[in-house]
Amino acid sequence: MSDAEEAITRAHHDEWARVVAALTRRFGDLDIAEEAAAEAFATAVERWPADGAPPNPGAWLTTTANRKAIDRIRRENKRDGKHREAQMTYDDPPEPVGAIDDDRLRLIFTCCHPALAMEARVALTLRMVGGLTVPEIARAFLVQGTTMERRITRAKAKIKAARIPYRMPSADDLPARVSGVLAVLFLVFNEGYLASGPGTDPVRHDLTTEAIRLTRLIRALLPQDGEVAGLLALMLLIEARRPARVSAGGELVPLAEQGRGAWDGELIAEGHRLVRERLAAAAAGVAPGRYQILAAINAVHTSARDIRDTDWSQVLALYDQLVRLDPSPIIALNRAVAVAELDGPQVALAIVDRLAEALAGYHAYHATRADLLRRLGRSQQSRAAYDRAIELAGNTGETAYLTRRRDQLQ
Amino acid sequence: MQYLVSVIDDKSNPGSTDRRPAISAFNERLIAEGYWVFSGGLADTDAATVIDNRGEQAVFSDGPFVESKEYLAGVWVWEAPDLDVALKLAAEASKVCDRKIEVRPFL
Incomplete structure (x- = not known):
């Protein structure tokens, strides 16, 4: 991979959600934001190999996307015969980091809004926040590209027509809304971890990786939320076992029979750190939610050298706690x-x-x-x-x- | 932004019939807080008449345009800044009316 290609891949990974989020706030329209962000990245693909990657790729992409959005709005105004100049300037003052981070959260909460159907939330989150293309998402969920395109278009149309807001939920709505976001991410993860449908790989690494990446993002944006930490730990501890989960013959290998040497020690260490953090919070009197308990159960397994070494009474005690929360x-x-x-x-x-x-x-x-x-x-x-x-x-x-x-x- | 807020009743499992005072109090609050545009309860669907005058002459038919177990029992029109505000009020309305509520934006 050339330097420019690498810079584009990295920028897509780091900046896509930021660019879409900033443009959505500015133009109040997900459609414009998505299209302009995609055009900005396409422009980068054309220019960066010749001109070299800019020193600040995020700023370059946001500025370019802003121009594309304004061009589109002007075009549409002309076409509609309004001849109204867009009341926008090309150069934005740089945003403080906090505000931009809030934009990404707003974007996530909008995409995971409870008024949208679950499958629409999943598709929209992967497109707007994850930056996956529509054909990629369609492939991931084994539907036709046109079906996925319609699903996303319909969701965007509902957001606009019903005025689903682009802002942080109120404090009393926040726990329920965060849990809605986590449900979307866990669904993406599970579809990757236990992929359904004939002809798919038993484990879809692309989906588990994307779910973890997005959960990390939410963890960075909501570092105080115990359930966010819990879900991230849960995903990491399950993902850590992925190398041992499928046999050479394509069979799923149950936990008891997995070669534990193949588990990813780094992911386990990170997952265990998060579980310890939440155990400390629980010891201080913060009642753990279901993802935190599930993560703790998985940590018991990933702490055992082999299946005989598993502390089953600890596992059972945690399940008893979970049953009280979720019967x-x-x-x-x-x-x-x-x-x-x-x-x-x-x-x-x-x-x-x-x-x-x-x-x-x-x-x-x-x-x-x-x-x-x-x-x-x-x-x-x-x-x-x-x-x-x-x-x-x-x-x-x-x-x-x-x-x-x-x-x-x- | 205006929303049509429909109260949906179910013939096989109707909501309770003693909601009128609670609905009145809720309406007072909607008016005081500036959300209320219009409201009205509807007579039974048996009282509905459908007119189709797209052809040569008007055709009248007795009853609602669609026969179903669920039917529209009343409507509100609310003015709300966004869907979150409307949904929060609608959640209260569902309790107050003891019925399902549909929230639908006007164009």
């Missing part, structure tokens, strides 16, 4: 896995069977049941549960793993 059947199912390690598969199976109605359509319910039945020597019932799990699992690597386990039954 959902999926949490109860995951808790049962820890119960199986401490009290045996018989006790765990009784818990799992009580979830039958709520989780009948969830592949992990059947996979967990199949494993417990297998451990109890109830092969026939185990086989039936594996069959159902295989039917429901959308991940190619997981299907391969479950099929092998089923076929190993006596």
Whole structure:
């Protein structure tokens, strides 16, 4: 990669959200901001290789994007026969860093607004904040490019027509709105971590990486928020295990069977630091939210040298805490896995069977049941549960793993 | 920015019928805070008539333009600076009316 190409890649990574955010504030229009930012980067691709990268790429891109936006507004005004000169100057005084950072947060809160459908929030966040192209996002979610384009266009149109505001939520709305943003990022991460659909890689590194990058950004913007730290730690500790998660044959490898030497020690260290930070806050009386507890559970696993070394009573205690916060059947199912390690598969199976109605359509319910039945020597019932799990699992690597386990039954 | 705020009732699971005093008090507040533009409760959909005069002559039909379990029970028009303000008020309105609320911007 040439110096100029490298500078463009870095600038795209560091500056895209900043440029879109600054332009959205100035022009009050996501569409104009997005198009002008894209044009500015296209101009950089043309010019930087010949002229060299500018000393301050962010400022160059913002100025260029501003010009493009003003050009577009002038063009549209002329076309509409208004002949109104845009009341804008080319050269903005430099913004203090704090205000620009706030702009990026505003952008994130607008893209993740609860009045938008979840899939629209995901698409808009990846486009406006993440800077992914529409074809990239379409590929990531296995839909046609035109479908994704429509989804994003429709979301932008709603933001404009319904006047979804471009500002920080009020203090009393903030926790709920932050949790909405984290839900979007966790969804992107999970789609990468357990990719669905035939023909996709079992783990989509591009999506997990993007989710972590955006969560890091939010962490930098909201350093006091415990759940932001919790989600980042959770993602890091899961991502750290990615190198051991898929076998050479393309099968998902469960935690117990992973070669722990392949785990990423740097990500684990960073995740553990964040978990310790939140444990200290909890000790000082700040009640942890669900992402912080999930991160702590993962930290128990990443602290164990091997599966036998796992502190299951600690895992169970954390799940008990989580159940009090979120009494959902999926949490109860995951808790049962820890119960199986401490009290045996018989006790765990009784818990799992009580979830039958709520989780009948969830592949992990059947996979967990199949494993417990297998451990109890109830092969026939185990086989039936594996069959159902295989039917429901959308991940190619997981299907391969479950099929092998089923076929190993006596 | 003006929003049409529709109160939606459900024939199979109607909201409670004792909401009138609470709605009046809420309206007083909307007026005092400058959000209120218009409001009105609607008679039953049985009282509706649909007219189609796009053809040679006007055709009248008895009943609402679409038969459904859910129907419009009343409307507000609010003046609000943005959707967040409207949604916050709408959340209160839903409690006050004991019914679902749709918020839709005017063009």
